[in-house]
Amino acid sequence: MSDSTATRATTDAASADSTQSGVAITLDKVTKVYPGQETPAVDDFSMSVRPGELVMFVGPSGCGKTTTMKMINRIIEPSSGSIAIDGRDVLSLNPNELRRHIGYVIQQIGLFPHMTIAENIAVVPRLLGWSKQKIADRVDELLQTVQLDPGTFAARYPKQLSGGQQQRVGVARALAADPPVMLMDEPFGATDPITREKLQAEFLRLQESIGKTIIFVTHDFDEAIRLGDRIAVLSDRSQIEQFDTPANILSGPANDYVRSFIGQGAALKRLALIPVTDAKLKAASGASGVPSVPVEASLRDALDALVLAGVPAIDVVDGDGRAVGAVSVEAISEVLGAELPGVPPAGA
Amino acid sequence: MMATVTTDTQLMATRTLVPPARRRIFTLKRFITPIVVVVILALLLWWVSSLELDSIEQRTLNWNYITLRIGEHLSLTVVASALVAVLAIPLGIATAKSPSKVFRSIVLALANIGQATPAVGVVILLAIVWQTGYTTALVALVIYAFLPVLRNTMIGIDQVDANVRESARGMGMTPMQVLTRIELPLAVPVILAGLRTALVFCVGVATIATFINAGGLGDMIVNGLKLQRYPVLVVGAVLVACIALLIDWVAGFVEDIVTPRGL
DSSP: HHHHHHHHHHHOOOOOOOOOOOEEEEEEEEOOOTTTSSOEEEEEEEEEOOOOOOEEEEEEETTTTHHHHHHHHHHHOOEEEEETTTTGGGGGHHHHHHHTTEEEETTTOOOTTTTHHHHHHHHHHHTOOHHHHHHHHHHHHHHHHHHHHHHHHHTTOGSSSSSHHHHHHHHHHHHHOOOOOEEESSTTTTTTHHHHHHHHHHHHHHHHOOOOOOEEEOOOOOHHHHHHOOOOOOOOGGGGEEOOHHHHHHHHHHSSSHHHHHOHHHHHHHTTTGGGGGGGBBBOOOOOOOOOEEEOOOOHHHHHHHHHTTEEEEEEOOOSSOEEEEEEEEHHHHHHHHOOOOSSOOOO | HHHHHHHHHHHHHHTSSOOOOOOSSSSSGGGGHHHHHHHHHHHHHHHTTSSOOOOHHHHSHHHHHEEEEEEEEHHHHHHHHHHHHHHHHHHHHHHHOOHHHHHHHHHHHHHHHHHHHHHHHHHHHHHTOOOSSSHHHHHHHHHHHHHHHHHHHHHHTTTTTTTHHHHHHHHHHOHHHIIIIIIHHHHHHHHHHHHHHHHHHHHHHHHGGGGGGGOOOOHHHHHHHHHTTTTHHHHHHHHHHHHHHHHHHHHHHHHHSSOOOOO
């Protein structure tokens, strides 16, 4: 959990020179009505996404979040409205040409079973006519990026990989031509909880270095909190109930719908987003043998340690093991109280 | 983070123990069919050579006559199957890709009629309205063997995982690229299975080509029956069966080689 906090703080700052970082996406009054249906699947959807931002679409199944996302790469054609990527009107471009510059990851991954892992990753670069050498280098680089050894995996077929490994290949394949925009439709939805957590952590680390503009669809609110720079909570017909940072949504849900989506334990979920150093630290006890938390931990980690130890305050130690202060339950509560809705949370 | 790395290395270590997917093509099982065929043919030869053949039997039970009939039979079978492949596969693709349900059902209904009509009837009807001979027999065979290839091509393309198709489209492949790079390779095993069925159908049905003077091993079977020369009948029938077995075996072999790895 400490991982995600650190990542979010640095996402904007990260501007890798070797990779193309994100561009802005603007959706303006986008509507989708399926033929023969009275009510639109997506109704008058407007949103602007900043370059390099990871925006989560959260909502129950059938609310139109996936439809909204799929209109960005025109897998589904909007009925009306306009969509612009980096200021260019998506609807005026050739859809195939457009899609080659948008990374696309779906829940079922959809790897091509008759192609090796290397060939799967090489699909878009080949469509774009890259040289063989450039493609081979890129495949190696990407497999390393997603922590798969090229020597072991490049020549394998998808069915020889575990679900988690396949999902990583899916991400690598979407990144192949270094698109500025990625669309991800519940990419980790079909994996077991342990694999999912690992993939999420890796994904955050990856996003930290590549800084793509990402639209990420999920029905899992905890996943949205963990990964998102901003979260759009959607209800029926893809109506935006609230669009804000995870911390702001947790501390100030806009309405009952959002509140019901957050579920129980909003305060605890918020604590997970706040670094322990945000609390007012008292003087450290310095005593050895006293339980402590590392300085990069979240307040939730600190509270966890406090409850476990049953002491009023607990030391916060830096990388060298030196205590830099002590955090108490009161200090933690104070942070929650101070962070009112509307006030930008630390690190965002 | 360290933990992640360690688990990964462990994962890889266990993974490398798994042998890469290599289809075993030359197995003992693979050679059972040809061995059985050779044994049957040897027994047949031994039996025929032990018989006292009369002049009628000698006219047909000689190498020259038999190789000619086998040649005709194989020619009918292979040419008809090749024609079916050339005609039915593109039509199957067009039908699978057609958004019109009506078109789809019309094509399938026609192919069904072709197969459901008794082959003897088709051959003789065609001979009456058109002509006798090789070409007519060929046309009848094509009509008869059309359905399995057509249907399997349609099914082969339809059964491609919708997610695979969507991700191909989402990566910016044109519909033509989706077809040639994704759908057709994935449909290969199913299409080949249809062709294999068509080949075996043709071997069997080619025997009735004799009724319209188009040759083939049917000559031997019918002559044997009409003249009550059972050795001639038996040799003809056994040869047809052996050819069917061998053609099926070769087709299966080709199927295994051509099927893309990874499936």
